[in-house]
Amino acid sequence: MRRVVALYRSSVGKKILMAVTGFIWIGFLAGHMLGNLKAFQGAGAFDTYAHHLRILGEPILPYKGFLWIFRAVMFLALVIHVLLSWQTSRLSWAARTTKYRRQESLNFDFASRWMRWTGVLILVFLVYHILNMTTGTLHAGFEAETTTQSFAFHNLVTGLGNPWVAAIYIVAMVAILFHLWHGVWSLFQTLGASHPKYVGWRRPIAVVVSIVIFFGFVSIPMAILTRIVHLQ
Numbered sequence: 001m002r003r004v005v006a007l008y009r010s011s012v013g014k015k016i017l018m019a020v021t022g023f024i025w026i027g028f029l030a031g032h033m034l035g036n037l038k039a040f041q042g043a044g045a046f047d048t049y050a051h052h053l054r055i056l057g058e059p060i061l062p063y064k065g066f067l068w069i070f071r072a073v074m075f076l077a078l079v080i081h082v083l084l085s086w087q088t089s090r091l092s093w094a095a096r097t098t099k100y101r102r103q104e105s106l107n108f109d110f111a112s113r114w115m116r117w118t119g120v121l122i123l124v125f126l127v128y129h130i131l132n133m134t135t136g137t138l139h140a141g142f143e144a145e146t147t148t149q150s151f152a153f154h155n156l157v158t159g160l161g162n163p164w165v166a167a168i169y170i171v172a173m174v175a176i177l178f179h180l181w182h183g184v185w186s187l188f189q190t191l192g193a194s195h196p197k198y199v200g201w202r203r204p205i206a207v208v209v210s211i212v213i214f215f216g217f218v219s220i221p222m223a224i225l226t227r228i229v230h231l232q
């Protein structure tokens with residue numbers, strides 16, 4: 001435990017923890033995007049998938065047991081990621097010299113400002129998204145699940161069928177695109193891919209990951225707006 005605290009306190013440790021928690025969320029995004037793509041297979045496939053997430057691990061775990069463990073891990077990773085980004089921003093503001101600024105530090109400033117603003121937008125979206133698709137608080141036609149049946153497809157299609165809601169989702173996915181564009185590159189740098197053998201791969205990997213995730217997600221509101229995906 002002392003080691004974890006020491007890691008958290010050191011500036012290298014902060015970077016590593018940010019990279020690892022970022023990586024955990026990228027894994028979640030990839031899985032969530034693939035799950036969402038089941039919408040193209042219709043209500044049956046989508047609802048079965050959503051229902052299985054709730055009964056995963058039964059009977060060893062109770063109904064939704066796995067989901068709650070998963071939520072706790074994701075929440076912890078998010079809190080660490082956000083807290084550390086706040087702390088490292090403050091450290092870099094404190095260390096900033098205004099007398100002499102090289103191009104490199106201007107580029108760094110631009111990237112970190114970009115990460116901060118897209119990060120805030122993603123956080124606001126996440127709160128809205130959970131109130132919209134999980135609790136149904138901000139969703140007029142929301143149907144709550146039962147222990148035997150999920151209505152995730154109905155909630156998805158009726159929610160994103162509203163062009164204003166779809167627009168919110170599309171704007172948020174643009175923020176995700178930009179956040180990952182720099183984030184994935186930076187993550188590889190922190191986790192040691194600075195070796196000359198791998199350096200050339202960092203940018204292409206970051207571009208491919210962010211573009212695949214962007215189009216994978218954006219295809220859902222687009223397909224619902226154009227009625228390619230619709231209620232039966």
Ligand code: HEM
Binds near residue numbers: 050130217221
């Ligand atoms: C167009 C983009 C997206 C669509 C269509 C979408 C769709 C959905 C749907 C339908 C659910 C409810 C699933 C269920 O009840 O099983 C959900 C839950 C969730 N989504 Fe998304 N999502 C999108 C993007 C995102 C993004 C970018 C993030 C993260 C930054 C995210 C994070 C979450 C979280 C944390 C939950 C709650 C899971 C839970 O605890 O039950 N989603 N999403």
